[in-house]
Amino acid sequence: MKPVLKGHLMVLFCVLVWGVTFVSTKILLDFRSPVEIALDRFVLAYALLFLMHPVLKKPQWREELYFCGLGLFGVTLYFLTENIALQYTQASSVGLLVSSAPLLTAFFAHFTTHDEKLSLRLIVGSLIALAGVALVMFNGSVILKLNPLGDILALSAGAAWAIYCLLLKRAGQRYGYLFLTRQVFFYGIVTLLPAAWIMGYRLDLALWLNPIQGGNMLFLGVIASALCFVAWNKALGIIGAVKASNYIYLIPMVTMLTAIVILGERITAVGAAGAVLILLGVYYAEHGFKWPAAKY
Numbered sequence: 378m379k380p381v382l383k384g385h386l387m388v389l390f391c392v393l394v395w396g397v398t399f400v401s402t403k404i405l406l407d408f409r410s411p412v413e414i415a416l417d418r419f420v421l422a423y424a425l426l427f428l429m430h431p432v433l434k435k436p437q438w439r440e441e442l443y444f445c446g447l448g449l450f451g452v453t454l455y456f457l458t459e460n461i462a463l464q465y466t467q468a469s470s471v472g473l474l475v476s477s478a479p480l481l482t483a484f485f486a487h488f489t490t491h492d493e494k495l496s497l498r499l500i501v502g503s504l505i506a507l508a509g510v511a512l513v514m515f516n517g518s519v520i521l522k523l524n525p526l527g528d529i530l531a532l533s534a535g536a537a538w539a540i541y542c543l544l545l546k547r548a549g550q551r552y553g554y555l556f557l558t559r560q561v562f563f564y565g566i567v568t569l570l571p572a573a574w575i576m577g578y579r580l581d582l583a584l585w586l587n588p589i590q591g592g593n594m595l596f597l598g599v600i601a602s603a604l605c606f607v608a609w610n611k612a613l614g615i616i617g618a619v620k621a622s623n624y625i626y627l628i629p630m631v632t633m634l635t636a637i638v639i640l641g642e643r644i645t646a647v648g649a650a651g652a653v654l655i656l657l658g659v660y661y662a663e664h665g666f667k668w669p670a671a672k673y
Contacts, residue, residue: 384615387608388624396631398601399468400639401593402460408590411460412576414597416569419452421598422606423562430555443544444560445568451541452565457572458534465527466517467642472632473513473652474531479623479659480506481539486619489543502662509654516648538625542618545610554611561606623659630656 378386405414462471480503510532518525585591613621629652636642 380615384612384621385624387612388616388621389627391605391609391612392624392627393631394601394605396472396628397635398597399459399463399472399628399632400635401596401601403463403468403636403640405590405593405597406460406464408584408587410576410578411457411464412569412573413578414460414594415452415456416566416573416578417594418456418597418602419562419565419569421594422602423559423566425599425603426555426559426562426607430553430559432556434556441560443547444557445564446544447541447561448564448566449568450537450544451561453568453572454537455534455541457569458530458537462527462530462534465524466531467521467523468636468640469629469633469642469644469652470513470517470523470528470648471531471534472629472636473655474510474528475535475538476625476629476655476659477506477510477532478535478538478542478625479619480662481536482542483619483662485539485543499662502658502660504658505661506655506658509651509656509658512647512651512654516645516651520645520647521643542613542621545613546618554607554614558603558606558610561610562602625659 402414409417459471459475462474480499483499484503514525514528517523517528585594609621633642633644633652637644
């Protein structure tokens with residue numbers, strides 16, 4: 378298999394799994410707090426990666442700073458804002474709004490790297506997606522009478538993920554993807570600890586014996602965190618941050634279908650229109666629309 382194709386397939390696997398995590402987390406929020414879900418998830422993932430790759434290395438201090446930044450943005454800020462958002466709004470809405478990450482990645486890349494420059498296509502795609510975001514937020518706060526804080530936090534999660542993707546390119550790959558991911562989780566746990574203390578974290582190992590809670594936590598910790606983060610980090614090294622992040626537009630489709638089937642969420646015409654505009658905007662910003670040539 379060609380490396381580029383392998384990179385695209387790994388990213389596709391990750392976004393399919395991550396599309397389901399919104400619903401999985403929504404289920405767990407009936408039993409646990411946002412910070413408890415996040416911290417337990419990544420402690421489990423870190424322990425698994427340490428067993429898989431127990432080698433201890435000494436990165437340079439600048440690399441350690443990048444690891445810390447990756448843990449802060451890719452774990453603590455992203456998952457805390459996402460988990461809290463799920464308390465206030467539908468899982469499908471969170472999945473849709475987080476899908477703004479590809480556009481945010483491209484905008485941040487324009488100002489911080491030489492990989493991506495703002496183009497007319499990117500601006501037009503962003504405006505289309507922005508209209509979709511407005512419809513989704515209107516649908517949640519006005520039609521469904523949900524707290525708009527959930528939508529705002531979901532957008533914040535997308536911004537945190539965009540910064541994570543850009544930092545990841547600068548972190549360096551000479552230590553390998555397992556070690557890199559393990560370090561990201563380690564610093565994610567470290568930066569989660571203050572939030573855990575402030576938000577009243579409680580450790581209850583008996584909760585893991587419950588099939589619903591234990592099964593969902595294993596899914597989040599082992600598959601969605603340990604496995605998918607390694608695959609994602611490796612794929613970014615192959616196809617780049619902007620192209621990889623563009624696959625995130627598939628997440629809301631997976632989330633929406635899963636939320637309808639499992640959670641029984643209601644998708645209104647306004648919400649569906651917003652979803653279409655967001656996905657079209659993100660897709661157009663990356664690929665544009667190619668119309669077939671007329672034949673005479």
